[in-house]
Amino acid sequence: MFVAGKISGELRNRLVTAASDVWSKPVEALSRLRVALWVLLFHPAARRDRFAAVSIVDGRARLGTAPVPVLPAAAAQYNLDRVCDALERAGIPYMRVRPRDYTRNAVAVTIPERKRVLRALAEEFRRDPGYVAAVDRRGERAGAELCALRRSAWRRVAEAPVVRIWHQFVLVDRVHAHGSDYGCDVEFWEPRSGGRLRAAQPNRVAGVVPADYKPVHLPNESFTCFRDLSADPAHKPRLYPTHPYFAGPLIDDITFPIDFVYTWVDGEDPVWQARRDAALAGVDAGLRLSDQATNEARFMSRDELRYSLRSVAAYAPWVRRIFLVTDRQVPAWLLAEDERLTVVDHKEIFTDQAALPTFNSHAIESQLHHIEGLSEHFVYFNDDVFLGRPVPPTLFFHSNGTSRYFPSKALLPMGPRAEADTPVAASGKNNRAVIEELTGKAIAAKMRHVPHAMRRSVLREIEQRYAPQVAATAAHRFRHPEDLAIASSLVHYYAYATGRAVPCDLEYDYVDLAQPSSPRRLNRFLAERRFEVFCLNDTTSERTMYRRQSAMLKWFLEGYFPVPSVFEADRPHPAHIPGVRPEQVAHPPVPAS
Numbered sequence: 001m002f003v004a005g006k007i008s009g010e011l012r013n014r015l016v017t018a019a020s021d022v023w024s025k026p027v028e029a030l031s032r033l034r035v036a037l038w039v040l041l042f043h044p045a046a047r048r049d050r051f052a053a054v055s056i057v058d059g060r061a062r063l064g065t066a067p068v069p070v071l072p073a074a075a076a077q078y079n080l081d082r083v084c085d086a087l088e089r090a091g092i093p094y095m096r097v098r099p100r101d102y103t104r105n106a107v108a109v110t111i112p113e114r115k116r117v118l119r120a121l122a123e124e125f126r127r128d129p130g131y132v133a134a135v136d137r138r139g140e141r142a143g144a145e146l147c148a149l150r151r152s153a154w155r156r157v158a159e160a161p162v163v164r165i166w167h168q169f170v171l172v173d174r175v176h177a178h179g180s181d182y183g184c185d186v187e188f189w190e191p192r193s194g195g196r197l198r199a200a201q202p203n204r205v206a207g208v209v210p211a212d213y214k215p216v217h218l219p220n221e222s223f224t225c226f227r228d229l230s231a232d233p234a235h236k237p238r239l240y241p242t243h244p245y246f247a248g249p250l251i252d253d254i255t256f257p258i259d260f261v262y263t264w265v266d267g268e269d270p271v272w273q274a275r276r277d278a279a280l281a282g283v284d285a286g287l288r289l290s291d292q293a294t295n296e297a298r299f300m301s302r303d304e305l306r307y308s309l310r311s312v313a314a315y316a317p318w319v320r321r322i323f324l325v326t327d328r329q330v331p332a333w334l335l336a337e338d339e340r341l342t343v344v345d346h347k348e349i350f351t352d353q354a355a356l357p358t359f360n361s362h363a364i365e366s367q368l369h370h371i372e373g374l375s376e377h378f379v380y381f382n383d384d385v386f387l388g389r390p391v392p393p394t395l396f397f398h399s400n401g402t403s404r405y406f407p408s409k410a411l412l413p414m415g416p417r418a419e420a421d422t423p424v425a426a427s428g429k430n431n432r433a434v435i436e437e438l439t440g441k442a443i444a445a446k447m448r449h450v451p452h453a454m455r456r457s458v459l460r461e462i463e464q465r466y467a468p469q470v471a472a473t474a475a476h477r478f479r480h481p482e483d484l485a486i487a488s489s490l491v492h493y494y495a496y497a498t499g500r501a502v503p504c505d506l507e508y509d510y511v512d513l514a515q516p517s518s519p520r521r522l523n524r525f526l527a528e529r530r531f532e533v534f535c536l537n538d539t540t541s542e543r544t545m546y547r548r549q550s551a552m553l554k555w556f557l558e559g560y561f562p563v564p565s566v567f568e569a570d571r572p573h574p575a576h577i578p579g580v581r582p583e584q585v586a587h588p589p590v591p592a593s
Contacts, residue, residue: 063129063147064168064177069563069574072103072390073317074228075169075178077220079130080105083165083184084240086124092116095215096223096240098204099185100139102392103226106185110197114158114188121165121186122154130167134160135185139201145180161200162187173562206245215241222247225254225318225393229340229566230574254393256401257320259378260312260451261371263364266301266329275327275357279477302550304536305331305383306568307557313565313574315387322567323371325349325364327357335569344371355475362427363474365487369459377401380452380487384538386560387451388507388531395506395532396453403453404504405492407445414444417481427485434466434484435493447489449510449535454491455500462486462494507531513538513549522556529560 084107087094092113099106109117125132125148134143134157142160146153157163166183170176187200191211199207219237221227223246249255266272305324312319322341330336330343346356349370358364368380379396397403412428413421421429424446432443463470466484473483484490495501509531511518525534536553564571 063149064170067170067172067174069172069572070169070178071228071230071314071317071563071574072178072182073226074230074574075167076103076105076182076184076226077228077231078169079166079182079184080107080220081238082124082130082167083107083121083186086120087117089124090116090120092120094241096218096242096246097187097199098223098246100202100204102224103182103390104185105224106187106203108187108189108197108200111188111190117186117188118154118158118163121163122148122151125149125165130165131180131183132157133164133180133183135162135164135201137161137201141180160188171562173559175559176562204250206243209243209245213243216244216247217241218247226390227317229313229317252394252399254397254399256377257375258318258393258397259375260316260319260322261325261368261374261378261380262305262308262322262383263325263361263368263380264301264305264329264331264383265327265359266331268301269329272327272329276359279357279359283478301383302546302553304553304557306333306565307561308381308383308386309567310561310563310565311387312381313567314561314563315390316393318393320375321373323374325368325371333568333570335567338567341567342373348372350474352471352474355477358474358477360473360476360478360480360483362423362479362483362485363476366463366470366474366484368487369456369463374456376456377403378454378456380454382449382535385449385451385533385535386557388525388534388560389529391532396451398502401455401500403455403458403492403495403501405453405496405501406448406450406506406508407503408448410446411444412446419481421481423479423481423483424485426481427479427483428489430469430482430484431490431493434469434490435497438494439497443493447492448508449537450506450508450533452487452492454487455495458491458495458498458500459486462491506533508533508535510535510537513553514545519552522552526556526559 084094087107087109092109094107094109097106097108121132130148131145132148132153133141133145136142139162141164143156146156148154148165163186164180164183165186166180169178171178185201189197189200192198192208195211196208197211199209217239219239221237223240223242309322312322320340323344324330324334324341325344325346327346334341334343336343346358346364346367347353349367350356350358351367351370355363365380368374377397395404412432413425415429417426417429428443428446435441435443469482469484470486473480473486476483492501496503507530509521509525511521511525511534513536522536525531536556538549563574566573
């Protein structure tokens with residue numbers, strides 16, 4: 001304990017990690033050798049295939065791809081199409097269904113076709129080795145993952161109501177992989193009396209359907225919004241057969257477009273620094289600015305935007321467009337030519353051009369709804385906010401258009417605004433005054449530092465109804481005691497008071513990079529990957545801590561998001577795995593009847 005108290009949390013974390021590696025390496029090496037020998041002795045043909053690399057994933061040797069930059073949705077699409085290819089080549093009728101799981105794909109066949117189906121899948125996966133597991137009628141894994149090259153694997157799943165199949169896509173960090181989470185389920189539906197088919201596991205539409213039907217052929221987007229952002233948008237989409245019951249949208253499906261908006265600044269840019277220093281020199285001498293309004297940590301860029309965009313590409317591929325709001329700056333690595341991402345300068349959105357340049361996030365946020373082409377429903381991100389796992393659009397909006405917001409357990413200080421208040425407390429109290437005037441009720445909770453879902457029309461309404469306060473906020477070049485915090489708080493409470501937003505919860509955590517515990521917490525994030533959203537923030541660190549924190553952050557973010565997004569010009573783009581192979585399909589799709 002004495003020694004532990006004398007060293008930093010980061011160094012202690014590295015020592016523990018190094019000790020763990022020393023013990024784990026021999027075990028991993030033996031596991032890798034065992035799998036490699038098995039492939040060499042029993043499946044020499046697999047060695048020539050690109051799906052023959054032996055890698056360590058989660059401490060176990062697995063047969064999978066050579067390390068490739070693949071997005072989760074691309075892996076899910078590939079698994080689906082390999083199953084469909086096998087069934088179509090064998091002339092086996094099937095239909096696609098809509099699972100409850102946002103990231104899952106599923107196809108249904110009938111129980112009488114079971115032997116043919118398993119034979120066709122086994123043959124397909126002898127060419128493209130993968131893994132298979134039994135799934136029970138509740139949709140839960142009911143057995144171990146089995147290498148699909150083994151004949152015994154198919155015997156062990158022969159009676160399962162559902163069989164889950166996937167390839168092991170080893171990522172470029174050689175540690176993590178897209179595996180069973182993105183597998184395709186093959187469901188064996190039971191023929192019942194009265195000419196009906198009974199589902200093998202729960203889905204989002206129907207447990208029983210007529211067995212005699214005319215199939216409808218639809219593209220992937222008709223079944224899921226978990227789509228591959230790396231795919232060529234000009235590519236003709238594959239059509240999948242399905243039952244008419246599964247063909248239309250459901251009442252809880254989100255069918256309206258959703259955009260994302262980022263605000264970003266490079267505080268290391270000397271030209272930008274000169275503009276900031278000139279603006280500071282012009283601040284009224286009688287105005288006391290909070291240290292947090294001008295602290296350099298507020299404007300430091302540690303390349304967080306790159307990784308936040310990677311998190312969006314991996315885990316929210318349903319986004320329509322992304323807008324990046326900046327002050328005459330563009331990240332050197334950004335591929336600005338991509339039509340899905342638009343750089344917007346402050347001068348394009350500020351009603352009062354005399355307010356520019358501005359260094360006040362409250363001011364910038366007050367003008368976001370002026371972005372040309374922005375959808376009615378959009379989500380506002382700071383670049384230090386990340387998605388931690390796949391999230392559906394319903395995390396941010398209900399299908400009737402109502403937005404969701406996420407109150408914090410932290411409370412605003414009560415009482416009137418005081419000179420000693422931080423910018424967060426002062427703007428929160430100003431928001432409270434607005435809501436009290438509107439509803440006669442006070443607000444007490446702060447908001448979590450998460451992506452903020454909002455509606456453009458609500459922001460316009462706030463701008464019109466509280467024109468003097470909004471204009472004053474927009475005119476303050478630095479955070480000011482009289483600011484409204486519109487995008488991060490006021491819009492949510494106002495929308496709730498007027499029936500257009502509801503409070504909700506999500507799996508979330510916040511890390512202050514200046515705290516000694518941050519290395520330990522980041523290590524846990526990387527191991528567990530359980531949060532839907534997390535924030536890595538720093539508003540107090542001095543420049544002397546910048547290099548150490550940047551190194552720690554880069555190690556963590558590269559480990560969590562190893563696959564580049566399509567918006568990076570200086571990195572290889574994620575691999576798009578062709579889904580349809582028409583030359584291999586001997587028979588057209590036919591219904592599962």
